[in-house]
Amino acid sequence: MSHLLTLQDLSKAFFGVHAVQGVTLNIPEGAVTGLIGENGAGKSTLMNMIGGIHQPTSGSMYWRDTPYTPRDTAAATETGIAFIHQELNLFYNLTISENLFIDGFPKRLGLIDRKAIDSRTRELLKLLDLDLAPDTLLGELSPGERQLVEIAKALHREAELIIFDEPTTSLTPREIERLFEVIDRLRSNGKTVIFISHVLGDVERLCDHIAVMRDGQLVAEGPTSDFGIPEMIQAMIGRELSALFPDRTAQPGAEIVAEAINLTQPGVMKDVSFQIRSGEILGLFGLMGSGRSELARVLFGLDPVASGEIKLGGKPLSGGPQARIRAGLAFVTENRREEGLLMDAPISDNLSLVSISRFGRTPLNLVDRPGIAQATADISDQVTLKAGDISVQPAKALSGGNQQKVVIGKWLMEDPRLFILDEPTRGVDVGAKYEIYTLADRLAAEGGAVLIISSELEELMGMCDRIMVMNQGEIIDTFAEKPWSQKAILAAAFREVAA
């Protein structure tokens, strides 16, 4: 098999620190190469060099054996490289066809030739089995469909190499299935794919070759048949991880910490009831749109609920987030960039945000700055945060896993009774996942109750005492017996519910 792209001793340093160091790698043509590694391992920097976003400090690249030195992203596109980022480069206020042709509209009499762009768009959409009109606004599409439009854009530009960076994080299982079918089809049409993901099962399933990065270097490489998931993990973290999940250290107690009774909001949820005991980790599994995140928002007082009751420690909860935080609720949102963090603010400001009023000193309510420094340093230790000076470094400078630890850490000073974790490990690497699970276990062991909402069934099966399944706004079933029946849980989540 020939090589489409060859990387020769490629390095990139920022301010003298190597993000990528001496990577030599061949990307075989017409195959899917999986690129894995922990956050900060250098995957993105490597891909950014291929995509022309960063220029290498040293080393060289060859495209079909001729030197390839892209100065910018346009040069990479010109060469035949398409980069599908986690955050899509699309215009939600424009139509599908306008998005595809945004960098060059065919014109007739000086005006955009609508007919031409629509017919070309229809052609491309058909290739992807996407049954949509070319003049559909992008904003009306689901995340999965938007991603396929991004792929259509790559095909439109006749890309030979398509790089996917974490493409599945915001997709439903069905959309993921469809994406994989499309990638399979791209491969059989001779396209070359680089697939970056934290979901090792997907990598194993989809890729022909696997390359593993750690600390900026390529540490393992070979055909997928040489790797099992344990080998991938070992290569990624450089040591053997005895298990993906920590052992649970406590059993659920008898005390009911929180209770939901017949929560109903038309169009969102119906008769949702459950109880969580102290020391218990309760899982909530459901597909995207099943109402699982909406339930979290209702519990936290962010969204309205028409009827029903929520009790914490036997007392009914009401009011907005402030009142509920005071009552003992904590909420780690699934959307840490938009709702979880003050990205530009220092880490210590983020860690102290929830409890800041505790640091007000009378009479003027001046903040006790040494007190905050002390308390945030403690929290930072507790969540094993890997950061520089937390009073200076902004949250956005952290890797995904460490950002998530900040989002969890900011609640710890409040000693919450019920911790709601919505997709706590999304976009987080294996090592940091383990640490987040350990934190969840500790919260439960200290007598709190933890509700984990996740679309990764494996992590729920690994961590939870019971798993509730939500489907179209209803709790369909609750599973408690171990070993878990993955089949039964999935069946409940996928079951068509009579409306």
Add this chain to the structure above:
Amino acid sequence: MTDTPVAGKLPGTGATRPGLAATLSRRAQDLLLSDYFVLYLSLAYFIILIPFLPNLSNPANISNILSNMWPLLVVATGQTFVLTVGGIDLSQGSVIGLTSVIAGALLATAASGSVLANAPIWGIIISEEGGLLAGHTGAIWIGIAAMLATAALIGAINGISVAVLNMPPFMVTLVGLIVYGALAIWLTQSENIRPLPESFIQLGKGDIVSVYLGEQDEPRIPRRQIYSFVTYPMLIAVGIAIAASILLSRTVFGRYVYAIGANRRAAEISGVPVRRVIVAVFVISALCAAAGSILYSARLEGGRPTLGEGAFLLDVIGAVVIGGTSLFGGRGRILWTVFGVLFFVLLSNTLNLMNLSSFHIDMVKGGVILGAAMLNVLRERLIRERSR
């Protein structure tokens, strides 16, 4: 407080240019990022222009620069809060005009029927004998209280519209600018109300420490040779700025302001009382406008409905932004605003000394604001690069 675009987040602009950090020396970077950057800029500007404008360093001129600084600083202090929380307050201008009319209508010691007879307040609040409170003991304090109360009400309306009804602050306060400005002009039919009592005028002009630099042997000191430096407006403005600085940088409330400005949704989920804080910030802004109105009205010795009109808002917002406070929220400091105001007043003053017409002055000012905005972009980029 609506979703603001963040530089570099637009589709297609993900590429980074060669690092700014690499092209500037460490010292230049530190200077650019310093809290005192605008102060250095002002001093450099001042020193460079002295040979060309010999009058610039005259005690009389410096006294003049200072006296122009204080009222603007008071108003800009309020604007700093609003910008930091992620909003904007355009209604400050009309609050100044309206509260100035209130001062006149309540406090005037006399009034002329030939001037004000057509005003709707004539004969009700104000007459030939002066304003409603004319001659009462403690009248000026009641008058000031009325000005502040009116401002607080307007600020609360702005804040509630923004925080509770989720209306965009630009729209809400633009409407305020138009409506309250029109109200002020209608109340007096565009006429000024004067004279105001001497004790009120003292607030805008009164000296505490002044310097006499004339001939020693003259028996009588001519007024124009007394240069005031420590004045009531200075004490009032510095007092307000120090209090505001402590409020914004040292208190729990201040932390809330920064958090909401940085990410309103995250702040809400973290239990920050978002609505209360936003309403309070708009009230603070309007109160500062009213305090500025007291200084301006006292200095001009009359209630003027047109105070705060026109390019005045440009001065306020321009000074705050030149100081370094972000228009998108989350970043701002009162100290920066002090230097921004100094720079702005210095700029106007030098342009005046050059004998430019007011049109030219506005054109040059606009250019300087653009330049300052450019510097701000550089600073933001540098901060981003350093934190990566």
